[in-house]
Amino acid sequence: MGSTPRRAPDRDEDLTARARIRDAAVEYFGQRGFDVTVRAIADRAGVSPGLVLHHFGSKAGLREACDEYVRQAIREVKTEALTAHEQQTFLQQMAETEEYSDLLGYVLRSLQSGGPMAAALFDHMVEDMEEYLAKGEEAGTIRPSRDPKARARWLAANGMGAVTMLFTLHGGGPDTDFRELLRRWKRELVLPSLEIYTEGLLTERTMLDAYLLYVSDPPEESR
Structure with missing residues (x-):
């Protein structure tokens, strides 16, 4: 008897398997860090290690795909939040905050691990932030900046730094409850951050004007 022809791979099944592996990797990397094995991720996704390598080539390739998905x-x-004028968009996002716990865990583990890939992820997040802040300016919801790149870098560092502090003080270990971490963030940090971003902090321009004068004509350094 002749052999039965092999069925061509189903493209939808292929994409579904790839997405399932990626989602399992984002979740497991966030829970345990980046030392977890391809086999552990495959078990999590309910596939073979060979299928993971088929889709992503290597563990590093899988991590790059996770980085891009999270970004x-x-x-x-962020784009939706910063370009919307109605309150309902923000209220809905606040209600759905805990759905992003896997993404938060992944980013925090990446920053915790350090190294070139963590630095690259942060730099890409800064680029993305500059982009959606610019869209907010176009929509009239964000004030212009003298230095958009520097503002985006500061906001990214400040925002992630605050959450990293909570992570360090109230989690940090394997199987951290990132849903609880997000609940704590909402209780402790959302109000002051929105006050500062919306209403400002300083009541006068003294320090800003002094700095602008300084950078336009800095004093000579003492020798």
């Missing part, structure tokens, strides 16, 4: 998800949420 895209954050970029979409």
Whole structure:
């Protein structure tokens, strides 16, 4: 008898398997860090290690795909929040905050691990932030900046630094409850951050004007 022809791979199944592996990797990397094995991720996704390598080539390739997915998800949420004029968009996002716990865990583990890939992820997040802040300016919801790149870097560092502090003080270990971490963030940090971003902190321009004068004509350094 002739052999039965092999069925061509189903493209939808292929994409579904790839997405399932990626989602399992984002979750497991966030829970345990980046020392977890390809086999552990495959078990989590309910596939073989060979299928993981088929889709991503290597563990590093899988991590790059996770980086891009996490960046895209954050970029979409932030763009929607910063360009919307109605309260309902923000209220809905606040209600759905805990759904992003896997993304938060992944970013925090990446920053915790350090190294070139963590630095690259942060730099890309800064680029994304500059982009959606610019869209906010176009929509009239964000004030212009004298230095958009520097503002984006400061906001990214400040925002992630605050959450990293909570992570360090109230989690940090394997199987951290990132949903609880997000609940703590909402209780402790959302109000003061929105007050500062919306109403400002300083009541006069003394320090800003002094700094602008300084950078336009800095004093000679003492020798």
